Amino acid sequence: MKPARFDYVAPTNLDDALSALAAGGGEARALAGGQSLVPMLNFRLGGPATLVDLNAVDELAFVEPTEEGGLRLGAMARQQTLEHDPLVRIRAPLLAEAAPWIAHAQIRSRGTIGGSLAHADPAAELPALLMVLGAQARVARAARGSESGARIERASSLCDLYLGPFFTSLEADEILTEVEIPGLRVGEGTAFAELARRRGDYAIVGVAVRVRLGADGLCEDAAISLINAGPTPCLAEDAAAALLGEVPTPAAIANAAEIASLQCSPAADMHGSVAYRRHLVRVLTNRVLLRARGRARERVV
């Protein structure tokens, strides 16, 4: 099918984009890579009166190092930059490892980081990856009514962004502008695994983890996030907590994986039952924790 009629604006800076969204009064939508929005328009699932195309807003398309050894990713940075940018490989190896699993090359060339985060598909990789890395999102909107200044900005943890499937705390006049990822610390290792029908398909289940080991070999910090194992991307907090202060032996890791599998709340669909998804959460969590532990050990000094 074909999209219904809409007005089209292509601002070249963020302030113009924010005013265009605000002027739309809830009937305007941001167009980023279009890789989720255009299929919906083609199916006529929702028809915004105005599309505010962000593709010419160059100030949102960046990948920059931070002084703390981390990274800032602009909302309009393409998903393919995660795969090819050497800075990402060094500073956020988890993103480079997982990037080939985010859709196909022809989708990643257009699809953006901000678009994937804002779309909030529970099967999408990026929200879970950035959550496990402890990323902060920045959100902006044009000043409303009596507010002074042109632009109001706020920060949001990734966890606070997600309210339900395809449902975020972003308001209609807000644009997610960037995410900031802290640098990898000494003794820290990350890993990712996913099961999908084909490379590039949405995850049946995926798991991303980060662990930090002290010089004594004890686990000082851990985070586990699950993809498509609940209504939103989520952290398996109890499972991660079970590792804290422990030597991450295979038994301790198996225990954490068991907790993750019992506490997640996946849904059934044509690709797998609830029981199968729980099984995958256990197997994949176990596997990636072992891999992250190996990587963390190489970084202990």
Place this chain on the structure above:
Amino acid sequence: MSDVSIRTRINGEEWTGAVEPRLLLSDFLRGNLGLTGTHVGCEHGVCGACTVRFDGDPVRACLMFAVQIDGHEIETVEGLSPAAGTDLRIADLHPIQRAFHETHGLQCGFCTPGILMTVASFLERNPKPSDREIREAISGHLCRCTGYHNIVAAVARAAELLTEVEA
């Protein structure tokens, strides 16, 4: 909802004109320009039949609007071998097309133009791919006829032919 003026390059040729914002790039190429080599299968990004190159990167033409190519460059399958016409000779084809011909990499040909555009970008980035990398590279394309084995062989052969051209 008025038409928007755009200026673009398509297969090396300048094009200026006005388009309705909701016109998909795939429909613009086929309907407005008569470049019917770009096929349309699913119109939601899944099948790959509509894949063209946007500033050198493979993209889904069904997930872009024609207004978005303003100031950018598009390559379609018609641009691969400009010599092609009614008295087409195999030798005039692009090396990737020759490879598909040699190895029987297509049957009905519906999926082929999109795959050729993906492969053109893929082999620029990775001139000596392994079989696994080839399979991954074409995973964004559905083919209902070949069973894929001959497509994989065609991409491997295309890599050989392109290296010969360069040598």
